[in-house]
Amino acid sequence: MEADPVGVLTGIHFLDGDQACCEGALAAGCRFAAGYPITPSTEVVERFAQRVPQVGGIFVQMEDELASSMALAGAVWAGAKAFTVTSGPGFSLMMEYVGYAAMTETPCVIVNVQRGGPSTGLPTLPAQADMMQARWGSHGDYQIIALSPNSPQECFDLTVDAFNFAEQYRVPVFVMMDECVGHMTEKVVIPSPSEIEIVPRRFTRLPHDKYLPFRAGVDGVPEMVRAGDGYGIHVTGLTHDERGYPSTSAETQRQLVDRLMNKIRQHTDEIVRYEENAVEDADVVVIAYGITARVAMHAVQMARERGVAAGLLRPIVVWPFPEKRIRELAARTRAFVVPEINYGQIVNEVERVVAGRAPVQLIPGAGGAVHHPEDILEAIISHASAEVAK
Amino acid sequence: MSLTVEAPVQANPVEAFVRTERIPHVWCPGCGIGTTVNCFSRALQQSKLDLEKVVVVSGIGCTGRVAGYVKLDSFHTTHGRAIPFATGMKLVNPELTVIVYSGDGDLTAIGGNHFIHAARRNLDLKVICVNNFIYGMTGGQVAPTTPVGAICTTTPYGSFDEPFNLPFLAESAGATYVARWTAFHVRQVTHAMTEMMRKKGFCFLEILSPCPTLYQRRNRLGDGLEAMKYYKDQSVVRHGANTKEIAISFQGPIVVGKFIDIERPVFLERMNKQLTRTLDAEYAGCVGENVCG
Numbered sequence: 001m002e003a004d005p006v007g008v009l010t011g012i013h014f015l016d017g018d019q020a021c022c023e024g025a026l027a028a029g030c031r032f033a034a035g036y037p038i039t040p041s042t043e044v045v046e047r048f049a050q051r052v053p054q055v056g057g058i059f060v061q062m063e064d065e066l067a068s069s070m071a072l073a074g075a076v077w078a079g080a081k082a083f084t085v086t087s088g089p090g091f092s093l094m095m096e097y098v099g100y101a102a103m104t105e106t107p108c109v110i111v112n113v114q115r116g117g118p119s120t121g122l123p124t125l126p127a128q129a130d131m132m133q134a135r136w137g138s139h140g141d142y143q144i145i146a147l148s149p150n151s152p153q154e155c156f157d158l159t160v161d162a163f164n165f166a167e168q169y170r171v172p173v174f175v176m177m178d179e180c181v182g183h184m185t186e187k188v189v190i191p192s193p194s195e196i197e198i199v200p201r202r203f204t205r206l207p208h209d210k211y212l213p214f215r216a217g218v219d220g221v222p223e224m225v226r227a228g229d230g231y232g233i234h235v236t237g238l239t240h241d242e243r244g245y246p247s248t249s250a251e252t253q254r255q256l257v258d259r260l261m262n263k264i265r266q267h268t269d270e271i272v273r274y275e276e277n278a279v280e281d282a283d284v285v286v287i288a289y290g291i292t293a294r295v296a297m298h299a300v301q302m303a304r305e306r307g308v309a310a311g312l313l314r315p316i317v318v319w320p321f322p323e324k325r326i327r328e329l330a331a332r333t334r335a336f337v338v339p340e341i342n343y344g345q346i347v348n349e350v351e352r353v354v355a356g357r358a359p360v361q362l363i364p365g366a367g368g369a370v371h372h373p374e375d376i377l378e379a380i381i382s383h384a385s386a387e388v389a390k
Numbered sequence: 391m392s393l394t395v396e397a398p399v400q401a402n403p404v405e406a407f408v409r410t411e412r413i414p415h416v417w418c419p420g421c422g423i424g425t426t427v428n429c430f431s432r433a434l435q436q437s438k439l440d441l442e443k444v445v446v447v448s449g450i451g452c453t454g455r456v457a458g459y460v461k462l463d464s465f466h467t468t469h470g471r472a473i474p475f476a477t478g479m480k481l482v483n484p485e486l487t488v489i490v491y492s493g494d495g496d497l498t499a500i501g502g503n504h505f506i507h508a509a510r511r512n513l514d515l516k517v518i519c520v521n522n523f524i525y526g527m528t529g530g531q532v533a534p535t536t537p538v539g540a541i542c543t544t545t546p547y548g549s550f551d552e553p554f555n556l557p558f559l560a561e562s563a564g565a566t567y568v569a570r571w572t573a574f575h576v577r578q579v580t581h582a583m584t585e586m587m588r589k590k591g592f593c594f595l596e597i598l599s600p601c602p603t604l605y606q607r608r609n610r611l612g613d614g615l616e617a618m619k620y621y622k623d624q625s626v627v628r629h630g631a632n633t634k635e636i637a638i639s640f641q642g643p644i645v646v647g648k649f650i651d652i653e654r655p656v657f658l659e660r661m662n663k664q665l666t667r668t669l670d671a672e673y674a675g676c677v678g679e680n681v682c683g
Contacts, residue, residue, distance in 0.1 A: 006674070032482055034474075053665045056674035058481050063507040067474035070467065074447070074478025077465065078486065082478070100468050227463040227479060228486050230442040234409070234458055236466035245412060246458060246466075 003027050003160075003196035007055050010192045017155040017182040018043035021111055021175065022051065024159025025083050027196055030109070031057030032082040034071035036064055036090060039123040040179040041113035044085040065090035069097035072108045077235065079226040081163055081201070083109035088117045091130055092137070098172050099138030100237045102260060105214070105222060107166035107201070109159070111175040113182040114341075116367030126179035127367030128290055129342035134174045135319050141257050143264035145271060146174040146319040148289040152186045158316070164199040165271065169263055170221050176318065178341065180291040180370060208232075214256075215242040220263030264320060273316040274325060278304065282311030283334040284380045287326070287350055289315050291370055292339050299376035308384045318346065323353040330354040335383030339376050341365035359383060404431035407441075409461050416455055420606075420614020422573030422599030423453055423520055427460070429576050430491070430518070433583035444487045444587075447476040449496035452526040452601075453519075456491045470500030473508045476515050481676070484658055487516070487587060494521040494535040498554055502534070509563035509592045511657045516586040516593045519556060522601035530604030537640035541608045555637040556596045561650050566591035568633065568650035572598040574621035575646060582648065591656055598644060611641070 007026035015023065022044045025033070031052065035045040049059040057080070062068040068084045075082040086094060091112045101108055114130050116122025130137075134146045145165045147158040155177060162173040204211050204223035213233045216222045225231045238246040239253045247253075264271065277297060279285055284303070288296035293314040303310035313329070315322050330336075335358050338347040347362040354360050361379050365371055408431065417423050434441065441462060448457035450469035457464040467475045472490045480488045490497075497505050497519050508515055524542055525531040532542040535556065536549045557568045567589055569582045579597055586593040600606055600617030611617065620641065628636075629647040636645035655663070658676065665673045 032478065034478060053669055053676070054672050054674055056676070058661075058676045060477070060481060062474065062477075063503050066471060067477070067504050067507070070471040070474035071478035071481075073467070074465075074475040074480070075482045076478075078479040078482035080482045082482075096468055097471075226483075227445045227465075228443050228483055229463075232442075232461055232463055234464045234466070236458065237468055238466065 001198045001200050003193040003198050004029055005193040008193045008196060009190050011190055013188045013190060014185060015152050015188045016043065016185045017149065017152040017177055018113065019047050020152040020155040020188045021085070021159045021177065022047040023188070023190060024156040025109070025163070026051060026055055027156070027190065028081065028160045028163035029198055030081040030083050030163060031055070032072070032075040032080040033059045033084060034062050034068040034075070034082070035059070035085050036062055036068050038087045038090045040115055040182050041085045041087045041111065043182070044111060044113070065093035066096060069094040069110070070100070073097070073101060073104065073106050076106050076108055077227050081167075083111060083163075085111040085113070087113050087115045087123070088121060088130060089119065091133060095133070095137040098144070099140055099142065101172040102138065102142035102144065103237050104235050105170035106172070107170050109162045109166055109173050109175065111159070111177065114176065114178045122368045124179065125368040126291060126370065127341045128178055128292065129345065129367060131176060131318060131340075131342065131345045134176055141261060143261050144171050144174060144319055145169065145264065145317065146176050147316060148176045148318045149181055150290050150293045150314065151181065152184060152188045154316075155181060156188050156190060160196060164197070167199040167201055168221070169267065170202075170224070171264065174319075176290070178290045212242040213244045214240060216259055216263070220259050220266065268320045269324070271317055271320055272322045272324070274322045275314045275316060277312040279311035279313055279329065281309050283309040283385060284311070284337060284383045285329055285333050286310065286312045286337045286339065286376060286380065287315070287346070288312065288339050289318055289346065292341060295371045295373050296339055296376055299373040299380060302373060302377050303380045306381070308381055310380045315346075321349045321353070323349070326350060326353045330357045333358050334385070336360045337363065337376060337379045337383065339363035339365070339371045341367055341370065403435070404428050407431035407434050407461050409459055412459055415459055417452060418603045420600055420602035420617075421452070422522070422597070422614070422617075423456065425573045425576060426518070426520055426579060426597050426599065427456060429579040430460070430583055432580045433587060436580070436584045437587040439487055439587055443485055444489065445479060446489050446491050447472045447479070448490070449492040449501060450527070451493040451496045452522070453491065453493035454496055454527075470496055470504065472496065473501060473504040473515065473517070477508060477513055480514055481658065484514070488514070490515055490517045492519065493526070494519055494523070494556070495525050495533045498556060498559070499534045506559070506563040509560055509565045509594070512564055512566060512592050512654050514590050514592070514656045514658070517595070518583065519594065519596050520599045521556065521596050522599045522605055524601050524605040526601050526604055530608060537638055537642070539640040540605070553638070555633065557594070557636060557649050558633040560594040561633045564592065564654070565594045565650060566652050566654050567593035569594070569648040570596040570598070570636070571646050572621035572625060572644065573600060574618045574625070578646070591654060
């Protein structure tokens with residue numbers, strides 16, 4: 001389905017990543033945002049608060065992130081597309097809601113403009129240290145989707161995609177930005193509404209007596225209704241059967257959690273997305289995402305200038321992880337270099353997938369700054385063949 | 391051969407409002423929550439509301455289970471977050487009558503921040519708080535409403551810190567309707583619920599309710615019936631009472647009645663007014679097809 005023209009600011013703009021993210025949400029049909037101020041993400045909702053009254057929708061500034069995130073669920077079950085925006089400390093508070101959204105299959109988007117941590121950390125400076133929290137932050141077993149934009153353009157594009165994924169699979173979807181991408185200003189091209197593909201909410205056409213709110217279709221995803229549609233649904237964070245009624249049976253739990261896991265696992269190939277540069281003949285593959293991928297690309301170019309066959313794999317969808325492709329590369333790659341602005345998160349996934357078939361080197365960053373390309377280059381060269389390294 | 395007389399089968403008038411397939415419910419014998427659900431069913435009947443447009447949102451706890459038994463669109467949320475959920479729902483579809491039905495611990499301890507802010511904003515929510523003075527679902531811990539001196543599992547030598555006076559809290563934060571009754575006062579509870587359903591604005595009803603298994607038993611106060619006798623004997627009806635003066639002490643007198651019933655513009659009215667004033671024709675509105683399309 002095409003985007004509603006009302007929300008689409010078609011044209012060429014000069015926007016920072018936060019603003020572009022807001023435009024992506026509006027283009028995707030999001031008409032409800034709840035948020036709590038937190039650097040460096042606040043500009044997203046500031047723009048939303050300014051724009052949405054002219055588009056038709058609501059921004060509400062809630063009393064904290066617990067409330068902001070839970071307000072999404074109410075808005076979504078009332079029929080809106082909804083998102084919230086935060087950074088590290090607020091992201092931690094939202095983890096309670098993330099589990100609820102996963103359990104109740106509430107489609108929604110959570111944007112995290114990552115900053116240095118732990119705790120209050122470095123509010124105004126970048127990090128990529130919430131990548132594992134995005135995947136594992138709430139209790140229990142569940143699956144989510146997370147995207148990592150590396151430019152304001154992608155902040156727009158991937159926010160649209162995030163809403164589409166949310167509707168397609170009925171999971172919370174994360175847009176994992178970082179302070180650099182959020183505050184970087186670049187050209188952003190917003191296409192015409194007819195060029196923006198929108199996944200509408202999957203409302204049921206079944207009559208009341210045939211509809212079960214948590215009976216999934218063949219793809220593992222149930223159809224939705226809205227409060228007020230007359231279906232008299234019950235939705236709970238408790239383990240529930242297809243009727244949505246609570247159950248304490250281990251078998252119901254198994255069936256439900258199996259489905260929550262499988263509806264993503266079985267569609268991994270359709271969800272996974274990555275970009276490759278010079279990987280085909282690479283001896284050393286750098287795996288980097290977000291702002292770090294831009295620094296890494298520079299390092300790869302410098303390596304190529306020195307005759308080292310380096311390449312870059314940039315996961316655009318980080319969760320689910322592009323493990324099939326990395327497994328393929330592991331069979332013929334001399335080494336993997338993983339720079340990220342944390343002390344080792346995505347590198348653990350790379351190590352798991354590579355499984356000892358090649359060395360995997362982390363280049364950590366504590367937060368507060370991006371990497372120096374030279375540090376990545378040095379690691380690339382150290383893993384290149386002996387002759388080249390000379 | 392004995393003579394048997396079969397009484398004519400009469401449908402319970404509240405059955406139409408209850409998910410009967412989920413009965414028996416989880417509440418203990420003598421608990422007052424079921425009584426409040428009976429009152430709620432009758433209030434729904436009296437309100438003449440289109441039931442397809444009535445939503446119940448609960449948090450976690452014994453009263454949090456109400457959402458699972460009412461035959462309406464009903465949402466059982468996380469602990470303390472019924473009000474934020476209800477906020478999102480009401481703002482997106484103002485046609486809905488959104489009722490928050492939860493317990494004292496859920497609404498005023500873990501959810502206390504949301505409670506005061508929703509009242510401050512005058513969100514058009516009807517908050518029904520069943521106050522049993524204790525955390526029931528988790529086994530009888532002290533609550534922000536536990537009267538001083540009461541024995542709980544986490545105050546084995548008697549509770550000593552000051553409880554909330556909930557009507558005073560609600561009024562201070564900006565509620566436009568505040569009432570307190572007990573599970574003994576079924577007609578008054580039903581009437582208050584009906585009034586709330588018809589009123590616009592943040593409405594708050596506190597219903598004192600027995601917890602025979604945990605509160606009554608641990609404090610040697612007898613069973614649910616004994617609690618009803620206490621409510622009957624010690625309740626004093628004082629409509630319009632100053633909420634500051636109606637705190638509850640251990641087995642002390644209970645001031646009941648309707649304390650506050652005022653008008654104040656609700657959140658959406660204020661928002662629409664402000665945005666219309668500043669944006670004029672550019673204001674695209676906030677609700678309906680825009681949001682729900």
